[in-house]
Amino acid sequence: MRLVLLGPPGAGKGTQSVVLANKYGLPHISTGDILREAVREGLPLGLEAKAYMDRGELVPDKVVTGIVAERLKKPDTRPGFILDGFPRTLKQAEELDKALKAMSSGIDIVLYFATSPEVAIERLTGRRVCKSCGFNYHVKNMPPKKEGVCDRCGGELFQRPDDTEATVRNRLKVYEDQTKPLIDYYMKQGILKRVSGDMGVDELFKVLSKIFSDAKLS
Numbered sequence: 012m013r014l015v016l017l018g019p020p021g022a023g024k025g026t027q028s029v030v031l032a033n034k035y036g037l038p039h040i041s042t043g044d045i046l047r048e049a050v051r052e053g054l055p056l057g058l059e060a061k062a063y064m065d066r067g068e069l070v071p072d073k074v075v076t077g078i079v080a081e082r083l084k085k086p087d088t089r090p091g092f093i094l095d096g097f098p099r100t101l102k103q104a105e106e107l108d109k110a111l112k113a114m115s116s117g118i119d120i121v122l123y124f125a126t127s128p129e130v131a132i133e134r135l136t137g138r139r140v141c142k143s144c145g146f147n148y149h150v151k152n153m154p155p156k157k158e159g160v161c162d163r164c165g166g167e168l169f170q171r172p173d174d175t176e177a178t179v180r181n182r183l184k185v186y187e188d189q190t191k192p193l194i195d196y197y198m199k200q201g202i203l204k205r206v207s208g209d210m211g212v213d214e215l216f217k218v219l220s221k222i223f224s225d226a227k228l229s
């Protein structure tokens with residue numbers, strides 16, 4: 012099963028990806044995660060990407076398409092994959108189609124997570140992430156037992172530099188301008204499925220499972 016998760020920042024793509032990856036045994040490929048890791052490791056790629064990310068802008072197409080093309084060559088993607096946060100521009104979508112076609116492959120379903128900007132802003136500005144294990148909290152909706160400390164591992168919680176309100180607003184604008192055209196692109200291919208990103212995690216997971224079984228993908 013080859014999936015693309017499309018939708019604004021804060022729609023819950025990352026959270027659902029992790030659940031789906033576990034359930035279906037597929038690799039979760041998040042360009043945001045790959046870029047953040049490159050930043051942490053101080054790689055040249057990370058140095059190039061960091062300035063864009065901190066401003067809430069997109070990293071150049073060439074950089075991200077290169078990352079994804081390499082990642083899709085790894086054998087663990089043979090049974091399928093979950094692409095989270097890629098493609099984000101028409102150019103990226105076209106490059107992805109080309110790369111998959113060259114491997115006699117293609118995308119089965121694009122899940123479009125529709126979410127209102129208000130929900131996205133509330134989720135992202137309240138998000139706190141564990142420095143050690145990466146688990147996500149929310150100051151209001153899912154606070155840790157002790158403020159600033161991870162329930163799971165005792166690690167320190169922090170706010171992503173791009174989760175401040177001004178940057179979140181910019182990310183949403185970038186999404187409107189550059190990523191939204193992909194809805195039409197995939198609708199025309201007949202592979203887009205719209206779901207509501209405002210639903211809870213378990214509820215949405217059930218909706219997605221039904222989409223896969225109806226499409227005879229699971």
Ligand code: ADP
Pocket residue numbers: 019020021042043044046063064065067068069070071072075095096097098099103173182
């Ligand atoms: P979100 O979807 O919540 O904005 P991500 O973790 O997916 O967060 O991405 C964080 C940042 O990484 C983006 O704002 C952007 O700068 C960069 N990035 C991730 N994926 C891409 C992509 N496909 N193209 C360009 N930039 C990307």
Ligand code: ZN
Pocket residue numbers: 141142143144145146161162163164165166
């Ligand atoms: Zn932790």
